[in-house]
Amino acid sequence: MALDDTGTVDLGGGRRLDSHYSPGHAKHHVGLVDSDTGDLYVGDAAGVYMPDTGDIRPATPPPDFDLAAALASVHRFAALRPARLLFSHYGPVDQVSETLDRSAEEINVWVEETRRARAAGLDPRPRGRHGAGSHPGPLRSGQPGCRPGP
Numbered sequence: 001m002a003l004d005d006t007g008t009v010d011l012g013g014g015r016r017l018d019s020h021y022s023p024g025h026a027k028h029h030v031g032l033v034d035s036d037t038g039d040l041y042v043g044d045a046a047g048v049y050m051p052d053t054g055d056i057r058p059a060t061p062p063p064d065f066d067l068a069a070a071l072a073s074v075h076r077f078a079a080l081r082p083a084r085l086l087f088s089h090y091g092p093v094d095q096v097s098e099t100l101d102r103s104a105e106e107i108n109v110w111v112e113e114t115r116r117a118r119a120a121g122l123d124p125r126p127r128g129r130h131g132a133g134s135h136p137g138p139l140r141s142g143q144p145g146c147r148p149g150p
Contacts, residue, residue: 017041020080024070025059031077038083039092045073046103049087056103058110067111074104 009017009032019030025045032041044059060070077085078100085093085100093099117124 020076022073022076024066024073026061026064033080033082039086040077040080040082041086042077043088046100047106048089049093051090056106058107060110070107071104074100
């Protein structure tokens, strides 16, 4: 099946999910808007939201990650004006505009810090159970680029 910019999944009873192609995080990604609630299922395209702290950790898996497309997808989500954001991990977020703004900021910070690490001869890849090279490791409080939650 070919992926278009938009599409619709009929859930019956007048309810539907409207899909919006949102590459960047991964070239196959779509965001889904629930016609009944106005909620936007963002998957990992807006990052991983940590409800206890309000932090957002960008999801930048190789080889699909594309900075320009990721930022365009976050801006596209904002233009949809959803009621809430539903992340793949850890639930709903009501502060839509603020969260999407932070998502775009964190994506930029993540990429810049990774570039700086590489330029300094450091290897920013994690060494955990997934092995080296899967993606930049999580930022921790006090590290450059770590932004506190609201």
